Amino acid sequence: RLVRRRQGRVSPSERAMVLREFAYAYKVNGIHGAPPDSTWLRQTRTYFREALASAVTAKDTIWIAQVSHDIGNTFTDEAIRYNQQWPRGQLRAKVDSALRCYSRSTALMIASGQGASELVMMDQLTTGLLYREAYGPDSADRAVAAYDRALRIMHRMANGADNTDPQVYVPRIRNKAQMVELFYLRSFSLADPHHAPHSAEQASAALKSLQAAVPYWESMLRDYHSRDMHKVVGSYSHFPFRYGTYLAAELYNATGDTAYLHQALDWYDRNRNGLEQRDRLRSGAGLKQAIGPAHLVDRTAPGSVVVAFHDFPQLMACVINEQGTRILNCEGTDLAASVEGLGAAMKADDSRAYEQLAHRLYRDLLHEALRGRSARSLVVVPSAGMSQLAFDALVTDTSTSPTWGTLSYLVNEVEVRYARSIAEALMPVQGPASSAFNWAMAMPTGGSELPLSNALVQERSTGRSHPLTVDTLLHLLRMDQPLHLAAHAEALVGVDEQPRLLLNDGPLPLAALDAMRIAAPLVVLGACATGHGQHYTGEGTLGLGQTLLRNGARTVVHTLWRVDDRATSEVLGEMHDGLADGLCGTEALTLAKRRFISEHADDGLANPFYWSGIALAGADVQLTVPRRRWWLLVLPLVAGYWLWRRSRKVRARAASETSYAPITASS
Numbered sequence: 323r324l325v326r327r328r329q330g331r332v333s334p335s336e337r338a339m340v341l342r343e344f345a346y347a348y349k350v351n352g353i354h355g356a357p358p359d360s361t362w363l364r365q366t367r368t369y370f371r372e373a374l375a376s377a378v379t380a381k382d383t384i385w386i387a388q389v390s391h392d393i394g395n396t397f398t399d400e401a402i403r404y405n406q407q408w409p410r411g412q413l414r415a416k417v418d419s420a421l422r423c424y425s426r427s428t429a430l431m432i433a434s435g436q437g438a439s440e441l442v443m444m445d446q447l448t449t450g451l452l453y454r455e456a457y458g459p460d461s462a463d464r465a466v467a468a469y470d471r472a473l474r475i476m477h478r479m480a481n482g483a484d485n486t487d488p489q490v491y492v493p494r495i496r497n498k499a500q501m502v503e504l505f506y507l508r509s510f511s512l513a514d515p516h517h518a519p520h521s522a523e524q525a526s527a528a529l530k531s532l533q534a535a536v537p538y539w540e541s542m543l544r545d546y547h548s549r550d551m552h553k554v555v556g557s558y559s560h561f562p563f564r565y566g567t568y569l570a571a572e573l574y575n576a577t578g579d580t581a582y583l584h585q586a587l588d589w590y591d592r593n594r595n596g597l598e599q600r601d602r603l604r605s606g607a608g609l610k611q612a613i614g615p616a617h618l619v620d621r622t623a624p625g626s627v628v629v630a631f632h633d634f635p636q637l638m639a640c641v642i643n644e645q646g647t648r649i650l651n652c653e654g655t656d657l658a659a660s661v662e663g664l665g666a667a668m669k670a671d672d673s674r675a676y677e678q679l680a681h682r683l684y685r686d687l688l689h690e691a692l693r694g695r696s697a698r699s700l701v702v703v704p705s706a707g708m709s710q711l712a713f714d715a716l717v718t719d720t721s722t723s724p725t726w727g728t729l730s731y732l733v734n735e736v737e738v739r740y741a742r743s744i745a746e747a748l749m750p751v752q753g754p755a756s757s758a759f760n761w762a763m764a765m766p767t768g769g770s771e772l773p774l775s776n777a778l779v780q781e782r783s784t785g786r787s788h789p790l791t792v793d794t795l796l797h798l799l800r801m802d803q804p805l806h807l808a809a810h811a812e813a814l815v816g817v818d819e820q821p822r823l824l825l826n827d828g829p830l831p832l833a834a835l836d837a838m839r840i841a842a843p844l845v846v847l848g849a850c851a852t853g854h855g856q857h858y859t860g861e862g863t864l865g866l867g868q869t870l871l872r873n874g875a876r877t878v879v880h881t882l883w884r885v886d887d888r889a890t891s892e893v894l895g896e897m898h899d900g901l902a903d904g905l906c907g908t909e910a911l912t913l914a915k916r917r918f919i920s921e922h923a924d925d926g927l928a929n930p931f932y933w934s935g936i937a938l939a940g941a942d943v944q945l946t947v948p949r950r951r952w953w954l955l956v957l958p959l960v961a962g963y964w965l966w967r968r969s970r971k972v973r974a975r976a977a978s979e980t981s982y983a984p985i986t987a988s989s
Contacts, residue, residue, distance in 0.1 A: 727923025
């Protein structure tokens with residue numbers, strides 16, 4: 323198209339640019355459908371060499387350097403992608419070819435007076451990446467040295483000194499994201515996440531590298547204005563707190579130093595609330611102070627256990643109870659396959675297969691955390707891959723003839739609540755100013771009917787429910803009253819898709835909820851999959867329920883998958899009865915589930931698909947003061963007083979009859 327537009331008159335520099343872009347597009351397109359050998363990369367290199375020839379013809383030093391770097395990257399990609407298949411000699415040839423390309427690119431840039439440029443920095447970054455990925459820990463020192471050269475180039479670009487400690491924070495550096503990536507990659511070379519456990523020296527050095535990235539990360543938060551910050555972080559993946567949480571926990575277990583435990587807990591939560599951090603930093607409020615280990619016991623209710631899962635580089639759990647805090651290793655759990663297997667067993671109505679999988683997950687994830695403790699309440703902070711795992715439906719023991727109604731569900735032993743962070747898990751029970759629910763239901767044109775859920779709303783609202791339009795819902799969410807809504811929802815998880823509620827006048831996407839402040843303290847989402855959504859590094863799962871919590875709601879009852887209308891209405895109806903009796907939300911929902919299982923033990927509805935997908939997240943909530951049965955105390959007093967008065971009257975009458983009785987002849 324460029325040739326036609328220019329009528330054949332295209333300069334060599336323009337041709338080099340177009341050919342380079344084509345080569346890059348060909349390479350990226352081949353990543354997902356790459357053949358088992360490196361044919362596609364060799365072809366990519368051919369296209370880049372055509373671009374290089376045009377750049378040489380144009381005598382354009384910058385383009386020659388850039389395309390030389392691109393050619394080097396094709397060798398690096400080969401060395402990384404196929405290093406397990408090739409003999410050492412073949413791998414070494416690819417590494418040497420890549421290094422020659424990067425050296426040529428750097429030399430050309432220095433000769434043109436642009437030694438302090440992002441292209442030269444990228445030559446060093448990809449050199450470090452090449453050493454680490456191709457040779458692993460054997461070349462860790464070389465990789466770290468390359469990253470340090472890249473960091474110093476970034477310092478020089480900001481008019482900093484060339485001989486400074488590369489880990490010193492330089493506010494003038496404009497490309498903060500690049501600094502975060504460099505420190506992140508540097509930490510991987512200092513303590514390879516795939517070669518754990520690490521020595522204390524390795525873990526400490528890697529943690530220090532990630533600490534150096536934090537001020538750049540906070541500056542990124544201040545500078546980004548888009549609400550899609552989660553996409554930036556989640557797709558970029560170079561995020562200090564994710565790996566840093568693991569390293570700090572590893573150092574705590576190795577040394578017993580509570581300073582590392584404090585950092586692990588702090589960074590655990592900072593790995594989950596990027597948008598909240600951004601909003602606080604931009605408002606000038608500063609970040610919330612982390613809860614110190616010494617105060618965790620004070621914040622943990624008696625009989626309560628908090629289990630916060632972390633998934634990288636291997637699954638671990640932070641367990642907090644009134645006795646203290648422990649870090650447990652959950653390595654070996656094939657979480658994705660197990661969760662998928664549970665779903666398949668429920669769908670196939672196979673209680674035996676479900677029991678085996680659910681019991682194995684209980685052993686792997688919770689047995690050690692709950693062992694030897696008389697826990698009444700469990701608060702789970704799930705990690706990636708757990709958004710559709712109903713912990714209260716895990717099985718604590720196996721039986722010889724399992725049926726859905728007789729399985730040893732965890733819900734029969736403890737109450738289960740979910741939280742987005744450790745700080746949220748430790749929040750005290752919330753008591754809204756108003757306990758009167760707003761009730762609303764949506765019946766969009768073309769949607770399937772929800773007769774029982776709608777009947778629940780009509781019954782509980784005594785006919786005063788709100789037809790659910792977009793404006794009505796937004797108005798109700800701004801009111802300081804609990805809200806129950808019955809509607810359809812879609813948990814769209816494709817690229818750039820958002821979960822949404824389907825209302826009478828059209829869909830309400832997650833972004834609309836994310837742009838407002840929620841005043842409703844408790845929101846019951848009687849709709850499908852309102853707790854499901856994409857999981858983003860640095861933010862967590864972005865579902866409708868989590869969005870309400872992030873924007874002001876203190877408690878949300880949401881669903882983990884496409885739930886059944888009958889079962890959902892029954893469980894939620896029982897939960898509302900418990901709330902009205904003064905029970906806390908978690909207890910009310912737990913008792914509702916226990917009763918549902920008991921009542922449907924023989925008809926198939928005890929299958930966890932029907933009841934366990936309803937979950938309470940956020941802080942626990944209590945809507946009313948428990949109804950004290952004062953009449954049980956007063957009744958004996960009233961009865962005693964009545965008997966005492968009656969006895970006095972009887973005695974008085976008897977005395978009167980004795981004193982004033984007439985004298986008869988017989989007397």
